[in-house]
């Protein structure tokens with residue numbers, strides 16, 4: 001842990017006193033702690049005690065001339081290996097979930113590209129409020145790791161979930177987040193995502209339903225583990241995840257070309273919903289309606305990107321495909337594993353309402369070793385778990 005650096009944001013809640021004990025544990029482990037104390041946090045612990053334990057200056061103001069001159073808010077979040085929010089109040093969670101940046105703490109959270117661990121602490125009714133539930137789900141989907149809250153008697157006299165996790169539990173979560181490190185550093189991954197669009201004429205296309213969310217989340221999760229990720233994406237409305245280089249394509253043939261150009265790679269994850277067929281020809285002029293009725297569209301088969309990468313001379317060490325199925329999900333996935341020559345198929349039951357275009361996914365990983373069923377989880381969580389499984393498979 002030595003030489004790791006943490007940016008610790010202390011929010012305003014009675015649990016703030018426990019943040020001091022957390023600092024002590026972190027410092028004992030050789031971790032440098034740079035503190036941000038919110039205005040509300042300063043009602044519960046003094047800047048002096050926090051500063052003394054951290055052996056560093058306490059940062060508090062976004063528009064303080066001295067603070068900004070010494071260490072701008074962007075620098076503050078960049079210099080850390082990890083950002084920890086303890087206590088994470090309902091207000092801090094709401095700001096972070098919505099991207100608000102109206103003080104130093106929320107601005108640092110918005111400006112960071114580092115992993116974030118939050119230890120929520122609030123009254124039980126605030127924790128259970130639908131707004132906090134929404135913010136919690138959104139932050140988890142954004143990749144924030146949570147520790148606690150715990151259930152128990154609260155300072156306000158009520159009982160229930162909302163107590164901040166004990167400093168030791170937070171310390172362990174921090175240690176786990178710091179040591180997971182970047183196991184895929186130095187490894188290249190190709191990820192295909194989104195649909196392809198196959199032109200019929202200059203204004204019409206044949207395409208598939210695909211939001212691209214799962215593929216983008218996987219690209220982001222692989223990059224978070226240190227992989228050098230090339231995301232080959234069909235048309236989507238999504239922004240490229242941090243640290244990923246995106247190549248935008250339209251057709252299956254362009255997607256294949258971009259994937260081949262990105263070889264050699266250790267990892268390929270084909271999530272794209274590639275159109276199986278494309279119109280044989282696409283003129284330069286729009287097809288007009290006429291007396292002859294609807295025009296016949298002759299189709300030809302598109303290249304299979306997953307199968308091509310699986311059989312390529314420079315085959316990535318691990319090739320993963322997806323199978324979007326509505327029936328006999330696992331049997332079809334097994335057949336697909338054979339047919340495509342890949343190592344794993346992530347079988348995805350799209351007959352479950354809310355999967356297509358939605359935020360959650362229930363998948364099973366099918367490989368020669370058997371089947372591993374995962375519980376339904378947000379797509380970002382499925383992505384992180386898959387990225388970790390990939391990292392374990394490629395020592």
Ligand code: CTP
Pocket residue numbers: 192252270271272273274275276302303304305306307320321322323324325336
């Ligand atoms: N795939 C691909 N190139 C294609 C078609 C599919 O790379 N031309 C990949 C997808 O990205 C996915 C996997 O193959 O990883 C399975 O795609 P799917 O559409 O479920 O399977 P198909 O091969 O199209 O089979 P079918 O339509 O018969 O289910």
